[in-house]
Amino acid sequence: MLPDLADLLADAHVVALPMRVRFRGITTREALVLRGPAGWTEFSPFVEYDDTEAAAWLRAAIDFGWTDHDAAADSVPVNATVPAIAPDAVADLLGRYPGCTTAKVKVAEPGTTLDDDVARVAEVRRVMGPSAAVRVDANGFWSVDRATAALERLAPYDLQYAEQPCATVPELADLRSRTAGLGVRIAADESVRRASDPLAVARAGAADVLVVKAQPLGGITAARSLVAEAGLPCVVSSALDTSVGLGMGAFLAAAAMSPGYAAGLGTAAMFGTDVTTEPLLPVDGRVPVRRTAVSRDLLERNAASPERTAWWRARLERVHAVLAGA
Incomplete structure (x- = not known):
């Protein structure tokens, strides 16, 4: 209604x-x-x-x-988010995500180079250690050829997955075929949340993991239905929300996210302030599943x-x- x-x-x-x-x-x-x-x-x-x-x-x-909405858990694990920053700024930024054992690293940012990306990922791996899960997110900026070359250079850093390395579903399918021997899974984000048919990427076999966001997919109820129909592992992420929107994502993650993955819901750490005196900041690598009390x-x-x-x-x-x- x-x-x-x-x-x-x-x-x-x-x-x-x-x-x-x-x-x-x-x-x-x-x-x-x-x-x-x-x-x-x-x-x-x-x-x-x-x-x-x-x-x-x-x-x-x-x-x-x-x-x-019922909370299916008290809290959910979250990843640190590393923007396209210089390697010497990585350690300080990761310090804002206490207890997080997963990091998502932005790559392919306009104005940067693949060498910049490799250096940033290498520093994240060095700071977090060999047991951490490291993801990269290209936001669809690479062509298939550039993505192939990039993942060949980044694969030695033991990536959990590469998020939206190319823009279209056919490109993702092609890349997934070309890089099968690298051991890097392909995750789809924009091909789910900005697509007229969010399930097309799953039907095409173009991704190993779906990244879902509550707001762009029409909310918790709609997103849960999509995840169930897709039949692929799911990671819940934020759309750079305030702690109110992050709470929405946390409810979705508790209900729908696949075990073994951390949600991209620690992004309150990227803000200098928020709409609440109790922002959903990571504590021991997790955020609570609760509604936000606004100040x-x-x-x-x-x-x-x-x-x-x-x-x-x-x-x-x-x-x-x-x-x-x-």
Whole structure:
């Protein structure tokens, strides 16, 4: 059931959270948090997404804010996230993720080289030791030829998997075939969350692992159904959410994530502040599965400018109309 727009806007707040490091090309994360009958929820599609794509994010916000979800566990393991930083900054950054034994390392960032990526991954492996799980995430920036060459150089660092090394499902299938002897599994992210058919990558045999995110897939209920139908191991990750959205992801991870993997839900460590006095920061390598209690004081202190607040409220109104029309 779609709540009235007035109900969505009744206790809605737009925040702009400064980030400790540049990630995904931004240094400030904007989000709209709102309160539903079940608790606080979040609507934060990236600003470049159109209203049709953002509709899934609003469905997720409604699913979490208007539905009581049971916690299938008290906490879930999470990975450290390493942006495209210099090797000499790696150790300090990993210190923000106490107890984490898995790291996801960004590679293929525009303006960087493969040598940069190899040096960064090598330093993560050195700092974390041989028993840690190390993943890389290329966000689809490599061609099949470049991805093949990159994974040949990165494979000696014992990668758990390579996330979205190429942009399309056929490219992922080709790469998976070419690199079968390297022992590096292929994970699909954008080919799931930004696809018109999220199950196409599984049917094509183009990935070994699915990376799923609660907001882009329409919420906990929809994402759980997709994971069950896909029949592949699943890792739950964040979409650079506030601790409210991370709570949504934690509920999904507790219910749907495959054993032996860490969720990408430790990203509150990337923010200089949050919307709560109890952010979902990693402790002993895990985050709790709970709803976030939002601080009114932090909502006020981190409020976006009046112009950006108006932009987000207008966006919510348009996306609500998209859902109403559907």
